[in-house]
Amino acid sequence: MSTPSDHLSAAFLPAFLAGMSVNFAIASIALGIGLALGALFAIARLRGGWLALAAGSVIALMRAAPTFVIMFFLLNALPQGAGLPGALIVAGALVPYATAYVSDNGTKAIDQWHAGSALGALLFLPNIARAFFVLVMSSSAGAAIGVHEGIAVLLHEAEHLHATGDKLILFAIGVACFGIPLQATLAATRFLQDHLGARSMRDRGKIAKP
Amino acid sequence: MLWLLHAAGAPSVYAAEPPDAALSQRLLEARAAAAVPNACTQPNADRLIRVLCAGRLRVGVRQSYPLFSEVRDGNRTGYEIDIVRDIAARLGVGVAFVNVEASNRIQFLADDKIDLVVAEMGDNVQRARQVRFIRPHYERSQTILVGPNDGRSGDWNAVDGQTVCVTVGNGSNARMLSHGIRLMLFDTAEALVDRLTDGTCDWAAQDDSFFAYYFTLPDFRTRFAPKFGFSEVPWGMAVARDGSEQLARVLDLMSQVFHRDGVFLAAARANHIDTVFLAQQRGVWSRAGCDTASGSADPACVLPSADASMPATSFAAAVTAFEVWVHRTFGFEPMLPMLKTVPAWDLFLDGIVNSLVLVAGALAATLVFAVLFGRALGSHAWPLRWLARGIAIVLQSSPILLTLVVAAAVLHALAPNSATIALAAAILALGASNGANAGQAISEAYLTLQAEAPDRAPDCHLFRDALRRSATQIMSFLINAAKGTPIASFIGAPELLTALTDISSFSTGRATTYTLLLVFYTVVVMVVVWLMHRFQLMLERGHRPA
Numbered sequence: 001m002s003t004p005s006d007h008l009s010a011a012f013l014p015a016f017l018a019g020m021s022v023n024f025a026i027a028s029i030a031l032g033i034g035l036a037l038g039a040l041f042a043i044a045r046l047r048g049g050w051l052a053l054a055a056g057s058v059i060a061l062m063r064a065a066p067t068f069v070i071m072f073f074l075l076n077a078l079p080q081g082a083g084l085p086g087a088l089i090v091a092g093a094l095v096p097y098a099t100a101y102v103s104d105n106g107t108k109a110i111d112q113w114h115a116g117s118a119l120g121a122l123l124f125l126p127n128i129a130r131a132f133f134v135l136v137m138s139s140s141a142g143a144a145i146g147v148h149e150g151i152a153v154l155l156h157e158a159e160h161l162h163a164t165g166d167k168l169i170l171f172a173i174g175v176a177c178f179g180i181p182l183q184a185t186l187a188a189t190r191f192l193q194d195h196l197g198a199r200s201m202r203d204r205g206k207i208a209k210p
Numbered sequence: 211m212l213w214l215l216h217a218a219g220a221p222s223v224y225a226a227e228p229p230d231a232a233l234s235q236r237l238l239e240a241r242a243a244a245a246v247p248n249a250c251t252q253p254n255a256d257r258l259i260r261v262l263c264a265g266r267l268r269v270g271v272r273q274s275y276p277l278f279s280e281v282r283d284g285n286r287t288g289y290e291i292d293i294v295r296d297i298a299a300r301l302g303v304g305v306a307f308v309n310v311e312a313s314n315r316i317q318f319l320a321d322d323k324i325d326l327v328v329a330e331m332g333d334n335v336q337r338a339r340q341v342r343f344i345r346p347h348y349e350r351s352q353t354i355l356v357g358p359n360d361g362r363s364g365d366w367n368a369v370d371g372q373t374v375c376v377t378v379g380n381g382s383n384a385r386m387l388s389h390g391i392r393l394m395l396f397d398t399a400e401a402l403v404d405r406l407t408d409g410t411c412d413w414a415a416q417d418d419s420f421f422a423y424y425f426t427l428p429d430f431r432t433r434f435a436p437k438f439g440f441s442e443v444p445w446g447m448a449v450a451r452d453g454s455e456q457l458a459r460v461l462d463l464m465s466q467v468f469h470r471d472g473v474f475l476a477a478a479r480a481n482h483i484d485t486v487f488l489a490q491q492r493g494v495w496s497r498a499g500c501d502t503a504s505g506s507a508d509p510a511c512v513l514p515s516a517d518a519s520m521p522a523t524s525f526a527a528a529v530t531a532f533e534v535w536v537h538r539t540f541g542f543e544p545m546l547p548m549l550k551t552v553p554a555w556d557l558f559l560d561g562i563v564n565s566l567v568l569v570a571g572a573l574a575a576t577l578v579f580a581v582l583f584g585r586a587l588g589s590h591a592w593p594l595r596w597l598a599r600g601i602a603i604v605l606q607s608s609p610i611l612l613t614l615v616v617a618a619a620v621l622h623a624l625a626p627n628s629a630t631i632a633l634a635a636a637i638l639a640l641g642a643s644n645g646a647n648a649g650q651a652i653s654e655a656y657l658t659l660q661a662e663a664p665d666r667a668p669d670c671h672l673f674r675d676a677l678r679r680s681a682t683q684i685m686s687f688l689i690n691a692a693k694g695t696p697i698a699s700f701i702g703a704p705e706l707l708t709a710l711t712d713i714s715s716f717s718t719g720r721a722t723t724y725t726l727l728l729v730f731y732t733v734v735v736m737v738v739v740w741l742m743h744r745f746q747l748m749l750e751r752g753h754r755p756a
Contacts, residue, residue, distance in 0.1 A: 064735040068696040069707060069728050076395075076714065076724040140609035144700050146394065146410040151611050156409050158615075164623060171608075171616055179607020 008170070012157050019150035020177060022087055026142065026149065027135035029091040031128070034098020041099060042106035059103050062096035068141050070096060075145055086147035094135050101131045119196045126189040133182045150174065229470075232503035233463040237301070240456060257325050257449065258457035265303050269294050270310035270318050270327040276423030277481050278330060290328045292477040293348060293447075293468075297326075300464055316340050319450045325457065330419060332443035334381070334516040342454060343446035344461040345512045346495060346505075348474055350487040351417040352439040353382040358412060364437030371702065375402050375411035376715060381518040382441035383715040384553065386415060392702045393715050406434060419445075422483060444513045462506040469495035520551040545719025548726075554713045561709025562730075564633060568698055568705050569734060571637035572644075572691040579645020580684055584652030584676065598649075605646040610694060614639040618701040629704045636698030644687040644694070651683035652676050681749045685742040692738040696731055706730060 044055035071093035074084075084092070105127045112120035143152035154174040158167045240258050243249055250263030261267050271290055272279045279288040286307055298305045308324050315327045319341055332351065333343045355374065357364060366389045373392045376383055377399050386393065394411065396402055399420050405411040407430075418439060424430045447465075449458050468474045475488045494500055500511035523529075529549045537543045548558035586598030605613065617639040621631050656676035659666070666672060677684070699708040710727050714720045 060736070061732060064693070064739060065728065065732045066693045066696050066735065068694075068699075069724075069731045072707060072711070073724045073728045076720040137609045140611040141697065143611055144697075146405060148408070148410070151609055152410070154612070155615060159412060164619065167619065168616070171612060174612055175604055175608045178609060178612075179603070182607050183603065 008157060009160070012153070015148075016150055016153045016157075016174075016177070019148055019153035022142075022147065022149040023136050023139045023151075023178075026087050026091045026094065026139040026147075027132055029088070030094035030098045030135050030139075031132055033091075033095050034102045034131075035128075037095070037099040038102025038106055041103040042110060045103065045107055046110055055103075059100050062100040063104075065096050067093050067097055067138055068144070071141055071145060086142060086145050087149070089145065090139055090142040090147055090149075093141070094138055097138070098131065098135060101134075102128070105131075119199060122196060123193065126192050129185055129189050133185055137178065137182070150178070227503040228501065229463045229466040229503050229505065233460060233467065236456065236460050236463070240460070254453070256456040257454040258460055261301065261303055261325055261457065266306050267294075267298050267301060267303050267326060268306045268308055268324045270308050270315050270324040270329055272311070272329045273309045275330060275420075277426075277483055278419060279328075287481075289349070289477050289481040289483050290330070292480065293474065294326075294328055296468065296473055296477070297461065297464060301460075316448075319448065322450070325454070326447060326449055326461070328447045330417075330445060331448060332381070332516060333446035333513075334443065334518050336519060337448075338515045340451065341448040342451050342458045343448050343515070344458060344465055345446065345507075346462075346465050346469055346491060347444035347446050347513055348465060348468075349419070349445040349478075349483075350442055350513070351419045351445060352442040353380070353385075353415050354418045354421060354436045354439045355413060355415050356406065356421055356434050357437045359431070359433055359435040368437065369413060372413055373411070374413040374415050375405050376415050377402065378715060378720065379718065380416070381443070381516075381716070382415065383712075384518075384520070385441055387712050387715070392708075393712065395711065395715055403430075418484070426482060441516075443516045463503065466495055466501070466505055470501055520553050523550060523552055523555050526550040544722045545717075546722060547717035547719045548710065548713050548723065551717075554717060557709040557713055558706075560704060561706035564629075564703070564709075565695065565705040565707075565730075565734070568633060568636060568695045568703065569692050569738065571633070572640040572695050573688055573738070575637050575641020576644040576648060576688050576691040577684075579641045580648035580652060580687070581677075583646050583649020584656065584680075585649075585673070587649055587653035588656040588673070588676070602646040602650055605643050608643070610639065610643055610697060611700060613643050614697060614701055617642075629702070632698065632701050632703040633705075635701060636695070636703045640691045640694050640698075644691040648680070648684045648687040651680040651687075655679035678749050681746045685746050688742055689735065689739055693731075693735050 041055045041059055045052045045059070071090055074089045074092050078084075105124055109121040109124035112118075112123075139149060140151035142149045143155060146152070151174065154170065158170050161167050161170060240256075240262055244259045244262040249255060249259060252259075255263075271286070271294065274280050275288070275290075277288055279286070279290040281287075291307075294305055294307075308318065310318055310324070310327060310329050312329075312331075315329050315331060316337065318324045319327055327341075328348075330349075330351070331337065333345075333347060337343075355364060355369060357368075362368075370390050371392070373394050374386060375394045375396060376386070378395050378397060383393060394405075396405065399416050402411065402414040402416055403424055406414050418436065421436065424434075425436070447461060449461070465474075469488075469491050472492055475485055475492055478485050478488050494511055495505065497511075499505075500508060502508075505511045526549070529546050533544055533546060548554045583598055583602060586594050587602065589595045589598070608616075614636060618632060618635040621635045621638070625631050652673075653676075656673065659672055659675055659679065695705065696707045698705055699711065702708065707727060710723050714723050
């Protein structure tokens with residue numbers, strides 16, 4: 001009796017892991033740029049006046065622009081894709097989302113800080129961890145423009161499998177590989193939130209006692 | 211007297227004249243004209259006279275088109291190079307080669323930078339208005355579909371619903387689209403070979419002349435094979451439309467002689483080029499009816515120009531006028547190919563309608579899945595609760611592209627591949643993925659409500675309050691679903707991204723096209739955001755205690 005692994009090529013697992021590393025690299029670049037730009041926009045929004053209005057409008061546009069369309073826009077509207085490798089085009093397409101997310105959460109965190117809740121402001125960190133995984137998942141869009149990321153490798157391998165059952169098992173392997181780090185991070189985030197929440201309650205209790 | 215012979219239906223003296231004699235006569239006349247003092251400096255001198263005066267023929271050729279025209283070890287080699295040298299030898303002049311690209315070869319002729327272009331140029335009706343093609347044609351190409359070398363020949367059914375890698379602007383892209391093929395676009399033909407080799411593309415389509423070289427490479431030949439060909443286009447040498455009448459006529463006659471005497475055929479064999487077309491043409495030009503001085507104008511002998519033109523929309527002229535006005539007023543040149551031809555306009559309209567259907571469907575599906583997951587995750591029946599939790603975790607852990615592919619595979623197993631099935635799969639995947647997250651938010655709100663009022667009965671009112679409490683999260687995932695809809699193009703759903711990618715595969719103006727696409731989807735999502743905000747306010751108003 002053959003197992004699904006009999007049908008997978010020997011090169012699949014190394015190629016898939018290499019592909020997943022591309023997903024993580026794309027997400028890291030997008031988040032890095034998003035953090036820098038998002039911080040600037042957050043500061044601009046908190047300063048008030050016309051600057052806040054302009055920053056808010058740009059962020060609203062960034063929030064609304066679909067990543068998949070931005071990716072095709074960068075690929076086709078820039079001359080020869082500006083000579084950028086596919087992975088950088090995907091990272092560039094994710095930057096508006098990352099910037100808007102960092103700006104929104106950064107603004108809230110700064111508000112919390114000014115309101116005297118350091119722990120509330122610190123919730124910015126688990127939120128960024130969550131955003132990182134959203135970016136990892138979204139970077140699979142690169143498969144549509146020929147980027148060798150994890151999902152592209154998975155789909156290419158699936159082309160060579162004939163039985164639907166084998167394909168579904170292969171997809172399940174992909175879901176597990178992406179899902180385990182994601183679920184672990186979400187669990188850690190929840191733990192951190194609970195921990196920060198408990199500390200906050202304890203601090204309030206201490207302040208209320210005298 | 212000649213007129214009388216024609217009227218009587220007898221063969222004319224001119225028609226019966228062999229091409230060799232006509233060629234010799236014209237060359238003799240041209241050399242005599244070139245020898246007249248000041249003939250070479252006359253502004254209206256034909257290019258043939260100027261070539262003979264200068265003693266060299268300036269020819270535009272490609273620099274790196276293996277087997278046809280390339281520079282190897284500092285020397286130009288290839289089928290086209292051999293032809294050019296034969297022509298120059300017959301004219302008794304030298305050759306000055308000038309590198310040209312597909313984008314500038316016609317302009318070089320118009321600017322008088324070259325006298326002749328021999329650069330894999332397909333003879334079609336659009337180009338025939340810009341240049342004077344030399345007939346008979348010296349080669350013919352067709353688009354071939356290259357796929358895995360699995361020993362099977364192919365047809366359109368073999369690639370139905372598949373993704374084929376192509377170059378932008380290839381004239382045969384529209385034909386592939388009409389057969390339900392999805393296209394992945396690349397800027398250069400060399401990129402197709404790279405993407406086939408690294409496994410990004412399983413199929414690629416390009417001229418057979420381009421792939422001819424790669425099929426001489428053992429590694430490539432082992433992995434890939436041509437499956438079938440279509441869209442045949444004759445290749446023509448060309449000269450400028452103005453001021454080259456005599457040169458063109460001489461080259462017409464020379465091409466006839468080259469075909470008949472096997473000069474083209476010998477050059478092709480020497481360069482390892484497929485000779486089926488040239489052998490067939492040699493037969494044509496050896497026939498008594500074609501082997502005459504007027505044979506190159508006889509439709510029974512010469513191949514017609516390929517006609518790749520598409521019917522224009524009724525408002526195409528107005529669109530062109532608008533493009534010109536914008537260019538003059540603002541200095542940039544918008545290109546709106548989706549408004550100019552009927553096939554592009556139809557694709558564009560269908561794309562907009564399908565995108566709106568997709569957005570509405572994704573929103574409705576997200577809402578339905580959110581309620582279902584919310585109910586199931588908050589259920590007191592633990593098997594249902596754990597099943598829903600398991601499905602939600604899987605959906606959260608799966609990149610949306612993978613969820614989309616799985617949904618498409620499941621639906622394709624139930625029904626034949628079609629645009630409707632692709633749209634349905636996209637709605638299902640987007641709805642399930644976002645609905646699972648929204649459903650989790652609803653169940654969490656439900657639990658907090660129960661925790662706040664342990665005595666409250668778990669009825670419909672409690673669930674409705676949970677919906678209200680989680681309204682922000684539900685709205686967020688509804689907006690996310692709307693934003694995600696363009697990804698449906700990955701499985702061939704005929705929404706606007708797919709439509710515009712298809713249009714840009716056979717037209718120009720990609721920058722404007724994709725800018726319009728970005729504007730369209732951003733506006734759609736902003737409208738959805740505004741509607742969701744109104745919906746949320748409505749929900750929250752209902753939540754306020756009286």
